[in-house]
Amino acid sequence: MRKFFDLLWTDIIKQKRSLVWPAAFLAPLITEALLFLDFYLRRDYILNRAAKEGLSAWQTLVLEHHLTALWFITLPMAVTVVCALLYHAEHASGGLRYTLSLPVGKGRLYLSKWCTGAIFLCLMLLLDALMLAAVGKIFRLPGGLDYQLIMRYIANQTVAAVGIMSLQMWLSAIAANVILPLAAGFIGITTSLFLAQDQNIARIIPYAHVLYTMPLPGENNRLALEGGIFFAAFFLVAGLLCFSKKDVTE
Amino acid sequence: MSELVVETQDLTKKYGNFTAVDGIDLQVRKGEIYGFLGPNGAGKSTTIRMLLGLVKPTRGDARIFGLSIRQSPMEILKRVGAIVESPSYYGNLTAVENLEITRRILGADKKEIDRVLEIVNLSQWKNKKVKNFSLGMKQRLAIAQALLGNRELLILDEPTNGLDPAGIHEIRQLIKNLPGMLGVTVLMSSHILSEVELTATSVGIISRGRLLFQGTLEELRRKSENEICIEAHPQDKALKFLESKGLKVKARGNRLFIKKNSLDAAALNRALVMEGFDVTHLSTEGKNLEDIFLEITGGDAI
Ligand SMILES: Nc1ncnc2c1ncn2[C@@H]1O[C@H](COP(=O)(O)OP(=O)(O)OP(=O)(O)O)[C@@H](O)[C@H]1O
Numbered sequence: 027m028r029k030f031f032d033l034l035w036t037d038i039i040k041q042k043r044s045l046v047w048p049a050a051f052l053a054p055l056i057t058e059a060l061l062f063l064d065f066y067l068r069r070d071y072i073l074n075r076a077a078k079e080g081l082s083a084w085q086t087l088v089l090e091h092h093l094t095a096l097w098f099i100t101l102p103m104a105v106t107v108v109c110a111l112l113y114h115a116e117h118a119s120g121g122l123r124y125t126l127s128l129p130v131g132k133g134r135l136y137l138s139k140w141c142t143g144a145i146f147l148c149l150m151l152l153l154d155a156l157m158l159a160a161v162g163k164i165f166r167l168p169g170g171l172d173y174q175l176i177m178r179y180i181a182n183q184t185v186a187a188v189g190i191m192s193l194q195m196w197l198s199a200i201a202a203n204v205i206l207p208l209a210a211g212f213i214g215i216t217t218s219l220f221l222a223q224d225q226n227i228a229r230i231i232p233y234a235h236v237l238y239t240m241p242l243p244g245e246n247n248r249l250a251l252e253g254g255i256f257f258a259a260f261f262l263v264a265g266l267l268c269f270s271k272k273d274v275t276e
Numbered sequence: 277m278s279e280l281v282v283e284t285q286d287l288t289k290k291y292g293n294f295t296a297v298d299g300i301d302l303q304v305r306k307g308e309i310y311g312f313l314g315p316n317g318a319g320k321s322t323t324i325r326m327l328l329g330l331v332k333p334t335r336g337d338a339r340i341f342g343l344s345i346r347q348s349p350m351e352i353l354k355r356v357g358a359i360v361e362s363p364s365y366y367g368n369l370t371a372v373e374n375l376e377i378t379r380r381i382l383g384a385d386k387k388e389i390d391r392v393l394e395i396v397n398l399s400q401w402k403n404k405k406v407k408n409f410s411l412g413m414k415q416r417l418a419i420a421q422a423l424l425g426n427r428e429l430l431i432l433d434e435p436t437n438g439l440d441p442a443g444i445h446e447i448r449q450l451i452k453n454l455p456g457m458l459g460v461t462v463l464m465s466s467h468i469l470s471e472v473e474l475t476a477t478s479v480g481i482i483s484r485g486r487l488l489f490q491g492t493l494e495e496l497r498r499k500s501e502n503e504i505c506i507e508a509h510p511q512d513k514a515l516k517f518l519e520s521k522g523l524k525v526k527a528r529g530n531r532l533f534i535k536k537n538s539l540d541a542a543a544l545n546r547a548l549v550m551e552g553f554d555v556t557h558l559s560t561e562g563k564n565l566e567d568i569f570l571e572i573t574g575g576d577a578i
């Protein structure tokens with residue numbers, strides 16, 4: 027176990043000075059900037075409209091963040107980019123050869139990379155939630171900070187996004203060219219925007235699950251949670267098997 | 277017979293229909309420097325990738341330290357330092373950070389990093405991003421990485437690739453001294469015969485995926501039996517005459533070549549003259565290793 031943490035630690039220092047950091051942090055930053063603008067321009071209008079629909083101010087903040095500020099697209103995109111970049115460092119200049127000539131093993135390297143991706147995902151969501159709460163505070167939303175709402179929002183998103191991450195990790199690991207997983211992710215995300223309206227279809231598309239993560243009345247969070255867990259496990263196992271069999275020839 | 281550190285049986289790798297490595301049986305003894313020699317595309321790197329578990333053999337097995345690479349890769353890799361093909365590194369990290377990855381995974385001492393940087397003369401560049409290194413510097417870093425920790429076997433794929441003449445000399449000297457230090461065994465590949473000649477004690481020659489020769493450098497040299505080269509006129513009659521004496525003669529250009537074995541050149545000359553041939557040239561020629569290498573590999577460029 028200690029050895030696995032050593033490996034995980036090396037996977038994180040491999041990201042020193044890499045583009046993963048800006049990729050992971052820019053996404054929430056941009057989204058929150060959009061959200062800030064949204065509230066700056068029409069705070070009262072938004073809150074009044076939402077009150078008519080029976081939503082609290084904080085619930086409205088989440089709704090605006092998720093849909094108007096486009097987080098439901100930005101998050102999967104950011105996950106796609108982070109996964110691709112994590113493996114790009116390995117494919118670019120013989121990194122896989124470097125690490126796998128050491129007593130690491132393909133399976134353990136894959137797991138370690140998967141965990142690294144999960145760590146970046148959590149960091150990204152945490153940063154986003156902090157900024158989300160900050161925006162709510164700045165605009166003096168009535169009724170104090172709704173911790174429970176934000177916690178549930180983070181939890182739902184984490185589970186749904188891990189499903190996407192698991193899929194993207196697999197694609198990024200086996201494709202020697204970084205364009206491939208990026209293209210697959212972007213196409214998957216954009217097409218799922220149309221298909222995600224139908225819950226039966228959304229259920230089988232990991233990219234669509236983030237849409238169902240708002241902890242608001244009438245939202246089908248179960249779809250996101252069940253889908254996220256299923257796809258996270260499924261693609262982790264598939265990726266692990268696939269990568270362990272893969273010849274390192276680059 | 278001394279202990280075998282590397283032993284492969286029928287090791288084979290196919291990519292689709294193409295056989296990159298074709299049933300080779302390597303034998304590397306403890307404490308020796310084994311030169312793995314072959315022209316470009318012969319299958320050296322593919323063999324090395326199989327030894328390191330990077331590529332799964334299609335058939336056959338490799339045993340290192342008596343352990344099967346299929347069954348106990350981790351135990352083996354702990355004790356093996358390696359360079360595979362062009363230097364591999366993480367470009368966004370410095371030399372020290374790259375080595376720190378190796379050190380962490382091996383659980384080696386912190387001091388090891390400075391020690392190996394010193395050996396390959398990279399100490400002054402240790403905090404520079406490897407992306408900005410020259411090819412030779414990257415190669416040195418790769419060697420440093422392979423030396424870090426107490427490795428018992430070094431598998432070096434073209435270790436002097438990209439180095440300047442001084443660097444080549446330096447690294448060759450280092451490799452030569454390795455078995456003396458801690459009894460390290462070295463398996464190094466090269467496509468340069470003279471390099472193997474200068475450093476190795478044993479040789480394996482591979483071409484088109486097949487191992488064509490394996491033995492000590494001495495055994496290889498012994499293959500360089502001399503030939504007798506004769507210019508006699510008329511040539512075709514001389515050829516027939518010599519063949520009638522039970523000799524194997526090859527005509528190349530206007531000269532005849534005969535394997536020397538225990539043949540006496542003077543007696544041969546006398547016999548030809550007595551028979552009425554005009555002998556205008558007679559010499560004995562030794563083949564150098566280059567010739568033998570070309571002969572063994574069927575004339576593939578080195
Ligand atoms: N991934 C692959 N797919 C298909 N063929 C491959 C692959 N890797 C290597 N080969 C082929 O296998 C053969 C042996 O390649 P290898 O890299 O082992 O040669 P080498 O002896 O190391 O040559 P060099 O001296 O140029 O480094 C080559 O013909 C090469 O084209």
Ligand SMILES: [Mg+2]
Pocket residue numbers: 320321322361433
């Ligand atoms: Mg090679």
